[in-house]
Amino acid sequence: MKRKSGRSLKIAAPPGTLIHTGDKKVEKVTISIIDYDQDHVREEHASSVEKCCVFKETSSITWINVNGLHEVSIIEDLGKCFKIHPLVLEDILNVDQRPKMEDFGDYVFIALKMLDYEEDKEAVESEQISMIIGKNFLITFQEGEGDVFDAIRERIKNSKGRIRSVGADYLAYTLMDAIVDHYFIILERIGDSIENIEDELMLNPAVETLNTIHNMKRKLITTRNSIWPLREIIAKLEKAESPFIQRSTAIYFRDIYDHTIQVIDTIETSRDMISGMIDIYLSGISYKLNEIMKVLTIIGTIFIPLTFITGIYGMNFRYMPEIEWKWGYPFVLLVMLGIGITMLIYFRRKKWF
Amino acid sequence: MKRKSGRSLKIAAPPGTLIHTGDKKVEKVTISIIDYDQDHVREEHASSVEKCCVFKETSSITWINVNGLHEVSIIEDLGKCFKIHPLVLEDILNVDQRPKMEDFGDYVFIALKMLDYEEDKEAVESEQISMIIGKNFLITFQEGEGDVFDAIRERIKNSKGRIRSVGADYLAYTLMDAIVDHYFIILERIGDSIENIEDELMLNPAVETLNTIHNMKRKLITTRNSIWPLREIIAKLEKAESPFIQRSTAIYFRDIYDHTIQVIDTIETSRDMISGMIDIYLSGISYKLNEIMKVLTIIGTIFIPLTFITGIYGMNFRYMPEIEWKWGYPFVLLVMLGIGITMLIYFRRKKWF
Amino acid sequence: MKRKSGRSLKIAAPPGTLIHTGDKKVEKVTISIIDYDQDHVREEHASSVEKCCVFKETSSITWINVNGLHEVSIIEDLGKCFKIHPLVLEDILNVDQRPKMEDFGDYVFIALKMLDYEEDKEAVESEQISMIIGKNFLITFQEGEGDVFDAIRERIKNSKGRIRSVGADYLAYTLMDAIVDHYFIILERIGDSIENIEDELMLNPAVETLNTIHNMKRKLITTRNSIWPLREIIAKLEKAESPFIQRSTAIYFRDIYDHTIQVIDTIETSRDMISGMIDIYLSGISYKLNEIMKVLTIIGTIFIPLTFITGIYGMNFRYMPEIEWKWGYPFVLLVMLGIGITMLIYFRRKKWF
Amino acid sequence: MKRKSGRSLKIAAPPGTLIHTGDKKVEKVTISIIDYDQDHVREEHASSVEKCCVFKETSSITWINVNGLHEVSIIEDLGKCFKIHPLVLEDILNVDQRPKMEDFGDYVFIALKMLDYEEDKEAVESEQISMIIGKNFLITFQEGEGDVFDAIRERIKNSKGRIRSVGADYLAYTLMDAIVDHYFIILERIGDSIENIEDELMLNPAVETLNTIHNMKRKLITTRNSIWPLREIIAKLEKAESPFIQRSTAIYFRDIYDHTIQVIDTIETSRDMISGMIDIYLSGISYKLNEIMKVLTIIGTIFIPLTFITGIYGMNFRYMPEIEWKWGYPFVLLVMLGIGITMLIYFRRKKWF
């Protein structure tokens, strides 16, 4: 609902007007700064935007992470300080953004989706991560708290790996790598769900199962729409045409590119399997109908002729010789038993039960 | 109907003959002019085409908006005055035009669809907007009154944003941006309808629901056909190959391009979901049939054998020992009750009810 | 049938052998010539091929139209006189040709399909139109009489529009434009048929309706196959790489190109709608089955238990106390009425009727 | 079966090992040679490979045709004599080859499929034709006897057409043209079959019909897989980049290219129609089920209430006033008749019969 009103507000406004279109996910916007070079590392929480600006000119690598987007003035001030184009600021705030990458000469702007699987809701939650890669600095914007970057923060602080010795582009790569790696976890969850549904379909197809399948399809399409544009974005980064992406980092982006393709492959496979599941469901329903009809038909086919025979001897005609016979009654009972057994044998042969 | 006769009239005529193929949506054609530069702004309603022509040579930016297309002579005169190719005039009048963009050297011609969702008819209405972007002037042609540009008019008059300080290309961008932003509103409506239908499908699938789905599909296809060609048009504008599209405006067109892609993504997703809904509908029908058959089968399976038993003791054989027994009747009643209860337990185990 | 034998004859023959593969649609081949420049116009019916040849060298524009293809020698003589490659002559006579365009340096060869909707047969008839565009001349070949060019002939004679002042390429354009415009009429007819079928499907789905849909699909595919290659052909003409296609005419071909895309869009939309109709049809059948089953089930469910009760009291046990009761009969009737009404209320609540 | 073991043998062997993977279709490998130039023509059956080699250097055009591939040594000797790359020889013997074309500088290698419709088996038989086009010579390899080239042989001998005055590339073209032309005959047969099935579906849908459709689909897919790669092959030949393909021959390849596209179009159309036929079949089955259910329901609905009435008066209550009435019996009969007729009228109105 809020999303819609955000959009609607936005539509009336001129381009470049800064309006946050998402939900307010944190109470207060917080800014954390990690500044590091090969020898030292410093982490702090900025109380004001000005504190961030001083890092613009330093030769050490600075990662400024903004949590929460609803205080538009903060974004605006950061934009002024780092000389970011108004359209970019607008894109950062518009969290319904399609993933995109744009090279503005002085910096590169990337917007991504960080996906998370909410166990209790059985839903894929999407959060927009915007990145601004400049000379010696990287600014990231998140909608709320909680991300997949904690391991990277540890690595910077503990000087593990090559992360401390290389530039902001490599830092951006590690963040993107963490996001893409996290997609695999989402897909594993979805894959598990698909297997569960398949088992359910075999055992007992219910109308709710079809709804689950339908929702699963929706989830997959959402996920795909979030991930699909990444292909193109990373392909551009890999070509390293921007001065902020070094040749030596490009090879790492090629690696993410391969992972992205693999994620997309998995999604397409899942979609194929899901469309097959609908066939199984429908055939399960048909099969059940067949089972029901069989029972009805066996009952009907056996008893209807027998009831007809009882009807004959229930007629009140004056002259019915059989009626008078001493063994008429047991004889008719035997005949009916015979007919019934014959029918049963016939159906058994037809494999009806 | 009128559309068809418009087309038919047109077919007999030589190319370049100006025939309006749409409905007459306004009584009288009106022309409004907004002329502005950084310092002043002037708005007036032109009483004649000549009044417009004087703005051709001025250095201020002029936006001429023509409401209504049925007075062909007005279009023709404007065409002469601004030296517009006859084929372009023909395209302006032919409102069944596919969205297109053509660069004629002296000006750029763009034809778009402005979509509107009519709440009461539950239909997507399409209106053609043609634009001619020249040096310092922009001419727009609309079929009728009412558009999505009021906010832009306000902005020009109030000198809000950068609109007053830049050229006719930026004005064209803001108009196109307003049109594309409005597409999101249409899609939100369609999205709401889809959710409504999904709920309806779950609760009570009716034949009418399928018709609603079919119409929804038609609506989506129409919308897609209107929007799809935009991709290409805006991609061309973004490349800024015309002298009338400045480098600095191109970045804004890139922004619209992203929005257009997002609109198309949303439409494709909706189409996917709709095709899934037909499966749900069909399975709902099958499920209902199953439910009905179950009732019939339970009734039949329980009572047919019982009726057979009553038939046996309704036979008129002279020698039927059970008939004479004192407790024969209550015993048979008990037997029948036993059979009935056994059946019910059996069906309960089979989860038939 | 004839088509097949035409093909078969052709297969045995060496390439370049001239064999007419179509039906003989006119009794006698007729040749009409319209020769014009800006000042004068002359129309005549050529009695022999030689009469045509003299127009090859004149500076006025000459349009030679051949009606009927079964007199192979006429085509051959024309070919010799205008120095046309044997493969082109073969293509002209082979009316099962896919639309194509080839530039032979001295002339451009175009083969198109002229479509016509035969009201009484409810079929789309296709006729091949071949064009040879040379310097100052245009030769067209038709299978039979009757075409969509009468308005153009009038325009030439009455010197209406720019047709008289420009070259053979523009004449070719007007002919192609007339053919493509005529496609819209076909599509309107097909569109009407689709709407009719949709109404029919709602009211009363019958097996014949499905056949109609199947035939409609076939018709659309045929139409599409005739039109699809046009896209490419006109795109080539638009690029105006041949010396016979002037720059100023190219812009007109761009216009036809847009129309062709629009025609193809319409066809694709129609195909989408038709595939949706099959779903509606199948669901209509299912719905009808449901309705029938409901009736059967209501009848069965109400009367089977009642009949069972009558069976009980039809038994001939000696000791059945109820039988002797004075109010036994009316009481049982009331019980049965009660059961029946309860059932009806139950079904009404289940919305079965 | 043999195909598989051929493949399997091959897999164990090093690349370049010559193994024939097809069936032995002729008893003995035969080689026929036609040597011709504008003035003379000579036809002979070569008893040994050496006899062929002498033709390599002559200036006349030589067509060497090898019937049968199972004597690997013959292929090997020919390969040595004409200096053919081992991979090409391997491709010639591997008859499961996908159609391909490769330019080896000294010669061009082409592998095609010649299709034949076996009336009695109702199957499309595929035979691989390999061609080696060199300077003044053309070598063709066939799996067995019987081909579509007899008319061409006649033409060479009778000096009909331009075939005798041009090079080996033109000869290759005429052979390929004959093969592609023959595809049309296959497709006509398949088209006839489709029409037959459609009629059958209308009259009496049977399970076998669905199998026929399924086989037809398989046949079409096989045919398409054989023909699809031709597009690319001929497009390459048309570009005439090899010194052995003359400019003047390229135009003829363009003609085959058009035919190939037309064949592919026809196949795609057939596939579309076949997928529609499955819908018709399924709906036919549903329709039949409906018809059956109608009969059951009409019978049930009419007689069940009537039987209930007879049940009532079959009860043995002591006090049943109607029983004693003189006109009770005929009255009840009339009531039952009335109920029956009312039902029939109701069903007639519902258009159930």
Place this chain on the structure above:
Amino acid sequence: MKRKSGRSLKIAAPPGTLIHTGDKKVEKVTISIIDYDQDHVREEHASSVEKCCVFKETSSITWINVNGLHEVSIIEDLGKCFKIHPLVLEDILNVDQRPKMEDFGDYVFIALKMLDYEEDKEAVESEQISMIIGKNFLITFQEGEGDVFDAIRERIKNSKGRIRSVGADYLAYTLMDAIVDHYFIILERIGDSIENIEDELMLNPAVETLNTIHNMKRKLITTRNSIWPLREIIAKLEKAESPFIQRSTAIYFRDIYDHTIQVIDTIETSRDMISGMIDIYLSGISYKLNEIMKVLTIIGTIFIPLTFITGIYGMNFRYMPEIEWKWGYPFVLLVMLGIGITMLIYFRRKKWF
């Protein structure tokens, strides 16, 4: 399960961290070395990585094959010795890798899938093969023992074919050729399974059959995902842009390329056939339902009216003249027989049995 935890472990780690994501398929990692040139060949099992390193500088061709990936340090040491990029080592250990090829200047890295059909499990097993092609050396990494290279080892030792006289690129080609050739065997197995299922579907469609089809589809999609990227990889190798791929080897890669396309064609055809099988299955179910309904309807339609007649004469009206007739009983029996026979004839005509 292990795969997932492998992935999960990996996600937390920095890029370049070496973690084996697959199952441990062999107890101990073994390294075998084959070193050869035209004159001599030497095979040995390396006890340590250092033993391998000495072969880096020799001019003879060295094939180092590593069986088992779980001892990460071995891979790491090899990497250091042959100067392999950490990302490559990571890719070698990450066995969920999508097939890829990367040129690192000093060497070319290729990752492929070797597929195997496990008869008993009826499953396609996938094993990752990584190759590093350098100057005069080829390193291959396999997950476990058992591969398709034994014939190649024989060929090297016996100096069969050209393998001993050419470089490491040709050796890589023969390995890849063996892998691709093995795909055909997998596809033959799958093809056999499809034929079995088709036969089963005809004879007796069961719910399990649909599951088999569903699993088959999954198997095919997995196979396709493993093979599809090969197309691109081999196309790159064919272009021979790396100094380690010689011109003369490129022609051989072209051959594999053709095989890969053929494999993909076969997979697509199989998928088409499988989707058709679901239609056959569903129609089989429908057909069975029809058969059951027919039996029920025939029984019902014949006996319900007859039972009604017995009901009539079971009524206890005092005045029923027929009851008193002497031949009433046999006459009614005859009438009922007549009705029954008429019904049977009617159904026979309707071809219901």
